Amino acid sequence: MSQDSDTEADIVEDVAELMDGLLKELQDLYSFRDLYFENHPIEMATEKNKRVEEKKDVLIEKFESIDVETQIPFSHRAQFLYMKGRCYNISPTYDARATQCLSKAVKLNPHLIDAWNELGECYWKNMNVKEAKASFEGALKHERNRLSLRCLSIILRQESGDKKRTEAHPAILKSVELAKEAVAQDIKDGVSWSVLGNAYLCQFFMVAQDPSTLKLCMSAYKQASLDPIAKGQPDLYYNKGIALKYSEVYDEALQNFEYASRLDPPWQPPQQERARLVTFVHSAHALVKSRGKLKSKKLAGMVQSLDRKMLGAYGEGLHAFAGRREVALELTRLDALQEGPNEAKVILGKVVGSIHNDNAVPFTFALVDASMECVLVTVYNWADGRGAIIGDCVAIPEPLMRTHKHESEAMTYDFKSIRVNNPLLLLVNGKRVARNQFACTRVTSTYEIH
Numbered sequence: 384m385s386q387d388s389d390t391e392a393d394i395v396e397d398v399a400e401l402m403d404g405l406l407k408e409l410q411d412l413y414s415f416r417d418l419y420f421e422n423h424p425i426e427m428a429t430e431k432n433k434r435v436e437e438k439k440d441v442l443i444e445k446f447e448s449i450d451v452e453t454q455i456p457f458s459h460r461a462q463f464l465y466m467k468g469r470c471y472n473i474s475p476t477y478d479a480r481a482t483q484c485l486s487k488a489v490k491l492n493p494h495l496i497d498a499w500n501e502l503g504e505c506y507w508k509n510m511n512v513k514e515a516k517a518s519f520e521g522a523l524k525h526e527r528n529r530l531s532l533r534c535l536s537i538i539l540r541q542e543s544g545d546k547k548r549t550e551a552h553p554a555i556l557k558s559v560e561l562a563k564e565a566v567a568q569d570i571k572d573g574v575s576w577s578v579l580g581n582a583y584l585c586q587f588f589m590v591a592q593d594p595s596t597l598k599l600c601m602s603a604y605k606q607a608s609l610d611p612i613a614k615g616q617p618d619l620y621y622n623k624g625i626a627l628k629y630s631e632v633y634d635e636a637l638q639n640f641e642y643a644s645r646l647d648p649p650w651q652p653p654q655q656e657r658a659r660l661v662t663f664v665h666s667a668h669a670l671v672k673s674r675g676k677l678k679s680k681k682l683a684g685m686v687q688s689l690d691r692k693m694l695g696a697y698g699e700g701l702h703a704f705a706g707r708r709e710v711a712l713e714l715t716r717l718d719a720l721q722e723g724p725n726e727a728k729v730i731l732g733k734v735v736g737s738i739h740n741d742n743a744v745p746f747t748f749a750l751v752d753a754s755m756e757c758v759l760v761t762v763y764n765w766a767d768g769r770g771a772i773i774g775d776c777v778a779i780p781e782p783l784m785r786t787h788k789h790e791s792e793a794m795t796y797d798f799k800s801i802r803v804n805n806p807l808l809l810l811v812n813g814k815r816v817a818r819n820q821f822a823c824t825r826v827t828s829t830y831e832i833h
Contacts, residue, residue: 393453401449402459402466408442409466416473420615425645435473442470461492469501477508489521496522500530512538529568533578536561540585548589555589558582566603573610577619580604584626594804600626617646621653628656631761631802633664634789661794663747664787666738667759668796670749674757675736675773685733685774686753693776695813697729704781704808712780717756720784730782730801734775746770750777750801758784759800762809769820771811778810779803 395401416435423431446467449455455463468484485502488495503518516538522531539558543551562579569575580603587596604623607613624639640657644650674682691698694714701709704726712729720730732752740747745761748771760779762770771777782801789796803809806816 393450394456395449395454398456398459402462405442405445405463405466408445409470412438412442412470412473417612418615420646421611428646429648432475439470439473443467446470461488461495461498464488464491465495465498465501468498468505472501472505472508475508477505481505482509493521494525496526496528496531499525500528500534503531503534507534507538512541527564527568529565529572529575532561532565532568533575536565536578536582540582543585543589552590555582555586559586570606571610573607573613573619574616576603576607576610577613577616577622580607580626581622584622588629597626597630601630615646617643617650617653619643620646621656624653624656628660629763631785631787631800633660633787636660663738663740664789664796665794667747667787667800668798670736670738671757671759671798674751674755675749677735682735682751682755685735686751686755689731689733689753689776691731693810693813694729694731694778695810696815697778697780697810702780716754717750717752717758718754720782722784722786725782725784728782729778729780731776731778734771734773734777736773737770746806748777750779759798760803761800762803762806764804765806765816766820769806769816771809776812778813780808 412435415438416431419431419435420428449463451460451463451467464484465488468481468488471478471481471484482502482505485498485505488498489502492498499518499522503515503522506512506515506518516535519531519535519538522528523535536558539554539561543554543558546554559579559582562575562582565575566572566579580600583596583600583603587593587600590596601623604619604626607619613619620639620643624636624643627633627636627639630636637657637660640653640660643653644657647653677685691714694712696702697712698714699711701711703709707726710727713727715725715728715730717730717732720728730750730752732750734748735751735757737746737748745763746765746769747759747761749757750760751757760777779801783803784799784801786799787796806820807818809816
């Protein structure tokens with residue numbers, strides 16, 4: 384209905400006051416949801432969605448009691464429809480009524496940035512990525528804003544999941560840039576920091592195994608946790624748990640998965656990841672302590688067969704690692720390794736067992752050397768099906784040693800591990816791992832758009 388058809392008899396008196404009142408109630412509704420754990424104990428997590436829905440229903444009744452075509456002046460209709468659509472859209476599942484309201488809002492006022500962004504989130508909930516992307520891009524045509532930027536950052540990473548590694552690189556880097564721009568718009572917005580952390584995590588695995596990138600990721604999550612809204616969202620702890628898991632800080636990873644589960648009990652991924660990690664650390668503990676469950680005679684025979692010739696290229700000459708000066712490597716026993724990096728050292732041992740991972744990341748095996756010490760070796764970016772097998776002789780230059788120890792009523796584990804980010808540094812049976820055995824790790828995060 385056009386502006387001319389409005390009649391004074393139909394139009395609500397004090398429209399400005401009505402709109403201000405509805406906006407205040409809408410803001411209170413979202414604050415109730417976003418700051419729920421600031422005002423309620425975590426034990427009430429199971430009631431959160433129900434209580435939000437109850438409050439939403441009350442406000443929806445007020446919106447639906449008003450006929451926008453006859454009671455709201457034309458100049459206010461876009462804003463009214465945006466608020467009504469946003470009220471519908473607070474639910475975690477898709478609501479077609481929200482899409483209808485928001486589509487009308489952007490048609491009436493194409494410059495209404497908030498309506499474009501809300502419409503994008505509606506399409507995203509309905510798994511319509513193409514329309515969601517178009518909505519966020521539509522908002523950015525009118526104004527650079529942090530919500531559009533960070534949502535596009537997420538979408539670019541999701542789209543890159545089906546692309547080849549080389550094709551995905553530009554999208555991942557663009558995702559990081561968009562997330563950084565979102566943070567720059569408001570450095571106190573923890574949700575933007577959380578999205579930036581996820582973008583860095585994806586870059587670490589899919590672009591370059593640069594430890595400094597993982598540090599940037601963890602720094603972003605730390606900033607996110609300072610925001611009362613972001614720290615109440617389970618995705619922050621779930622994705623931080625993923626980062627900690629791949630950083631091999633298992634205790635903290637388990638804590639973060641557990642906390643994410645407590646914040647949103649019905650949400651399965653944190654529970655699944657925690658269960659996988661618990662299984663992994665228990666398997667690692669058992670494999671290392673039992674030295675692969677090999678009989679003493681067989682184990683002794685394997686160790687006695689270790690031959691310095693299997694050091695191959697690492698047995699002589701100078702070698703440079705991580706851009707440092709060239710050094711000669713000294714063969715060192717496992718029981719002589721120090722916690723942390725062991726520069727200018729090389730170890731040589733026999734594979735005595737491995738751990739199966741559902742996603743093949745990392746490839747994990749146990750190594751025993753002449754000292755009869757056993758350690759876990761985790762190798763990242765080794766192509767699926769390419770790893771070492773029992774009996775293989777493996778040489779690892781400059782091993783990074785870490786001790787994993789935990790004791791509680793729930794679980795106990797105690798083992799040492801060596802992390803290898805680049806399988807091309809390994810020698811297996813005296814030969815360097817071929818380049819065609821290098822494969823990039825793919826990591827996905829979920830639950831980012833609410």
